[in-house]
Amino acid sequence: MAGRNGRTVRDLRRANRGAVLQRLYFDGPLSRFELGPATGLSSGSVSNVVADLIGDGLVEEAGSVDSDGGRPRTLLRVTPVSGHMIGVDVGETRVRVELFDLTLTELARAERPLEQQRYEVDVIVDHIHAGITEVLAAAGLAPERLLGVGIGVPGIVEHTPDRGAVVHGQTIGWDAIELESLLRNGSPLPAGVPCFIDNGARTLGQAEMWFGAGRGARNALVVLFGSGVGACLVTPEAEHGRAVEWGHLTVRVRGRRCRCGALGCLEAYAGAESLLARWREEGGRVPKGADEETALTAMLAAAYPPDGTAADPVALAVLEETAEYLGAGLSDLINLFQPERILVGGWAGLQLGARFLPAVRKHALSYALRHPAENVTIELGSLGPDAVTVGAAILPLADFFARGGRRPDPDPESPPPAWRRALRERTPR
Template sequence: MAEARRRTVRDLRRGNREVLLRALYFGGPASRQELGTATGLSAATVSNVTGDLLADGVIVEAGQVGSDGGRPRVILRANAEHGYAIGVDVGETHVRVELFDLGMAEQAKVEYALRPARHDVELVVRHILAGIDLVMAEAGVSQERVLGVGIGVPGLVERGPDAVIHAPTYGWQGVPLGALLRGASVLPSSQGLLGAQTRSPRTGTELPLYVDNGAKTMGQAELWFGAGRGARHAIVALIGSGVGASIVTDGMTYRGANGSAGEWGHTPIAVGGRLCRCGARGCLEAYVGAEGLLERYREVSPSADPLAEEVAGLAALLADGSAAARELMADTVTCLGAGLGNLVNLFNPERIVLGGWAGLMMGRRHLEDIRAATARHALAQPYAQTAIELGQLGADAVALGAATLVIDAFLLDSAPRTTDAAVLS
C-alpha cells in the first residue's frame, strides 16, 4: 500500500510539472500567480514545482513586474537553452535535418538531395546520421544536450523500437528505420527497397528517436505554431510529390486502428481513373500531387520540360498562360476541391490548412478558386463553418513538426533523460 501511495504522489507531481511547463511553453512568460490562475493549481503547488523546474534549469527567471501594493512579481519563462531537438524531413526529393532550441528557433540546417525515382534505404539512413552530426557540430551543441531526434517519413509507421516503415509509393516496404539508425547491420532480404538486401552504416545514433508520418508532423507544427493554432478540429493537408493529411479531432491527432489514418491522397475521386503510384486507379494523388500533375502537364503541353525537377516544373505550369495549361489547372483545382469537400463532409473541421510545397505554390495563386471548388463539393452547413487557409511554416514544416515530437515528449517528462530510449511513433 505504501508503494502504491508513493507512485501516486510521484505521478501527481509529474503531472503538475507537465501542466506548469506546458503553460509556460505555450502561454509565454508568466508570474507564479498567473500560472496558478491559468492552471488551477494551488499557490503552494506552483511554488514547489516551479522551484524544482528552476533548480533543474528547465525554466529561468525573466525579470520582475510591479504588483498592486505588494512586492514585485518574478516572471518565469521556459529556458530555450536547456536542450535541443533535431527534426528530420525524409521527403521525395530530399532529406532535410534541422537543429532547434527549446524555443524552436533554428540553430543549424543541412539538406541532401534525393532522386525522386529512387529512395535507397542505406543512402537515406546515411544522410540522416550525417545530418545529425553536422548540425550539432555547426551549432556547437554536444550530444548530451540534444533531447532527441524526430523524423517525419512517408507512409505508415509501425509503433515499436524498430519504427518499421511501410511506404509503397516511396519504394519502402517493412523498412526498420529505427533499428537501422541505431546501427543494425543488415535488412532481411524480404525487407527494404524493393526487397533488396541493404546494409546500414557501421555506427548509429544513441539519441532518442521519434518517428511519425510526415503529414502528421507537419500537422502538429501548424497546430503549435502556424495556421492551425487554436483550432480543436482541423485538417492539415500536405501536397507535395504525393498527398497526405493530418486529421485533428478535439485537439488530438486521429490515427485510426494502426496509425494509417490520413492517407487522403489515396481516396478515389474517379472510378477507373488514372493509375496512382500506389497501384490503384483514380486516387486524388494522381490528379493533384506534383508528380501526377506534371505527368498530366507533359501529356497536354508541348512546352512542358520532361526533364524539369518538380518544383521548377510546377512553377512553369503555374506560369504557363496557354489554354491547355489553364484548363489543366482548372481541372486540378476542381479535383482538389472535391477532395477537400470530402474532408469537410466526413470530419466537419473548423479549419483546413493547405500546406506542403506544392500545396503552397498552388494555393498562393488559386486559393479563392480552391475555396469555391470546395464549396461546390461540400455540404453547405459544415462548409460555412470551415475556414480554408494556407500553411504558415513553409518548406520547413515537416522537419519543425518532427522536432515537436521530441519537445512533446520532453514536456511530458522533463526530468533528466537517459539515452536508452525506444523509438516512438
C-alpha cells in the same frame, strides 16, 4: 505509493512539472501568481514546481512586472538552451535536417538532395546520419545534450515493440522498412537519445496546430500537398493528430493509375507528380531534367505569365482541373470530419499558394454538405517550407513535456528475459 486512481506521487509531480512547463512554453513569460489559474495548481504547488524547474535549469527569470499595490512580480520563462531537438523531413526532393533549441529557434540546418523519384533506403539513412553530424558540428553541440530526433517520412508508420518504427511506404517502394533499426546502426547519436518517426503529414499538422495557423482550433485538418497528397486530422480525441491516407480515396472509378498501383486515387489527379505528368501528356513543355519544384514553377509561369503575355491554355486547364479535384477531395474531408479549419501546406501547396486556393475553396464548398461547409475555413498554413521539420522536432519535445521535463532513462544493456525470447521465436514473421 499509488492513490485510488492508480497515480503515484511521482506521476503527480511529473504531471505538475509538465503543466507548468507547457504554460510557460506557450504563454510565457508568466509570474508565479499567473501560473496558478493557468495550470489549476495551488500557489504552494506552483512555488515548489517552479523551484524544482529552476534548479534543473529548465526555467529562468525574465524580468518583472508591477503588481496592484504590492511588490513587483518576477516573470518566468523556459530556458532556451536547456534542451535541443533535431527535426528531419524526408521529403520528395531532399532530406532536410534542422537543429533547434528548446524554444524551437533554428540553430543549424543541412540539406541533401534526392535524385528525382528515388527513395533508396540506404541513401536516405546516410543522408540523415550525415545531416545530424553536420548540424551538431555547426552548433558545437554534444549529441548527448539532445532530447531526441524526430523524423517525418512518407507512408504509414507502424510502431512495434521489438522492431521500433516500421514504415509502409507503398507509393515510394518501401515495404515494411525497419527504419528505426536502420538508423540506429552506425548512428552518430548515443543510445540514450530517443528517435521518433512519424508520417510527414502528421508532423506538418502538429507544427501548424502548435505554432501556426491551427492554433486555437479544436477540430482541424492539415493537408500536405506535395508530389502526392496526405492529411492530418486533429480532434479532441486525437489531439496530437492522426495521419489520414487521404490521397488514396477513389475519386474516379477505373481512372488514372496512381503511384500506389490502384486506379482513380485522388493523388493520381491532385498530386504535383500527376499534375506535371498530365501537362506533359497534353503537350506542355516541362523543363528537361528539372526536379518537381522547378517544373511546377515553370508550369505556373506558363499558366500565369508574369509579363502579361498569353497564358499557356494547356497548363491553365490542367491547373483548373486539379483545383476541382482537390476541392472535391476536401469536400470528402468536410463531410466526414466536419472540421472548423482546413490548412493547406506542403511545398506544392505553398508554391500554388494564394492564386490557387480560391478555386480550391470554391469547389470544396460547392461539393460539400451545406451545414459543415458553412462552418469551415480553408486557408494556407503559415509555417512555410520548414513546417515538417518543426513538427518532427515537436515529437521529442512533446515526449519531454509528458515526462515532466525529464530525460528518458537509458535502456538497460541487458538481454531480454527468456519468456520474451521464446515468444519472439514462436511468433510467425
